[in-house]
Amino acid sequence: MARHNTTRFAVLGALAWQPMSGYDIKKALDRSVSHFWSENFGHLYPVLRQLAAEGLVTQKREQSGRRPAKSVYRLTDRGEDELGRWLASEPGAAPRRNELLLQLFFGRRLDKTTLRDKIRRERERQVGAQATLAAVRDEIKKAHAGPDGALWLLTLRYGELMSEAAVKWCDECERWAARAR
Amino acid sequence: MARHNTTRFAVLGALAWQPMSGYDIKKALDRSVSHFWSENFGHLYPVLRQLAAEGLVTQKREQSGRRPAKSVYRLTDRGEDELGRWLASEPGAAPRRNELLLQLFFGRRLDKTTLRDKIRRERERQVGAQATLAAVRDEIKKAHAGPDGALWLLTLRYGELMSEAAVKWCDECERWAARAR
C-alpha cells in the first residue's frame, strides 16, 4: 500500500476552513498552498466521494441562480477528529524527483550552451516563483492577521528561502560554466 | 496521460554508465542521486521489461557462481538516442507535496509544543541529510575526478544549499515560537 492518502487531509484541512465544493477546494488550495502542495481534480473528486462515504464530510447539492449545480461538502465531527489525528502525526517525506537535476547529472554529453540555457530557464522560473510568493505575502498580511496568519507566513517563508537558495545555486552554476570553458 | 515516464530516463541514464541488472541500477541510483531522485523496484522492473520490448535496451540472463541468476541490461544505440533527446528536452516541474508544511498550514489547533517538536525533528532530518551529502562529496572527489565529476558536484551543491536553507528556516521557526508564547 502506498503509505496513506495525503489528499484526504488536504481536503479535510480546507473544509475545516469553511464548507466548499470540490472546485472551490482546488481554487482555495491553489491560492494558499500552491508553493508546496498541489492537488488535481482527477484525485480530488474521488476522494471527496470517499470521505462522504466514510462520514467524515457531508455532501449537499446546491443550486445558486442558474449556474450549474454544485456539491458543497461540510466537515463532520468525525472529520475534525480525523484531521486532528493527522495534524499531530509524523509527516511523510517529500517526494524526491527533480528532473532538471537528473538531466544535469547525466548531462555529460550535452554541450555547455544547452546546459547554461537549462540553468537560465530554471533561474527565470525561480524568479517568477518569488514574485508569486511576494504577492501571496501581501494577501496574507492584508486579509489574515489572525492566528492562522502567522503559520501561513511560516510556510511562505519556507518557499522564499528555498527559492532564494535555488537562485543562488543557478548563479553558482553560471560562474562554474564561465570558468570551465 | 500522466506527462511522461521519467523512470525510463533515470534507467537509460544509469545504463549509459555501464550495463547493469535492475537491482544494480537501484543501488547505483541510491548511491548517486538519492538526494534529488528516488526509484523503487515496483516501477523499475516493469520499466526495464518495457524498455527491452521497445528495443532501447537488451536483456541478457547471467549466472555468476551459485548466486541467483540476474538479468543484465545494456543500452542499445536507439536507447542512446532516446536518452540524448530527453537530456536536451525541457525538464518537468518537480512534484510539490510537502506534508510537514501542510500540517503547519492547517496547524492552528496544534499546541506550541507539538509544533516545536515537528520543527525540531525536521531540523534533525536536515542535519542528517547534510552528513550524507558530505559523505557523497568525499566519494565523488576521491573516485570521479573526470568530466562527470563536475556535473555531479553541481547536483550535490543543489542539495547542500537546499538543506542549509531548510535548517535556516527551522531556526527562524524556533525563534518565532520562542517570541510568540
Added chain:
DNA sequence: GCAACAATATATCACTATGGCATATTGCCC
C-alpha cells in the same frame, strides 16, 4: 554448528497521484 539477519535478485499487488480529455453552462470581450 546453528540461528538470526543482512544482502542479492525479482515479482506482484493495492493503492496513491497525475494530467489529458470530455461535457455542459454562464459571463465577458471584441
Added chain:
DNA sequence: GGGCAATATGCCATAGTGATATATTGTTGC
C-alpha cells in the same frame, strides 16, 4: 455572435509508492 475564460464535475490511461512474498547466499554472534 463567435470565441474564450471561468464554473463545475467526471473518466481514463498511465505513472509512481510501498508492502509483501520468495529463494539463495554471506555474515555475525552465541
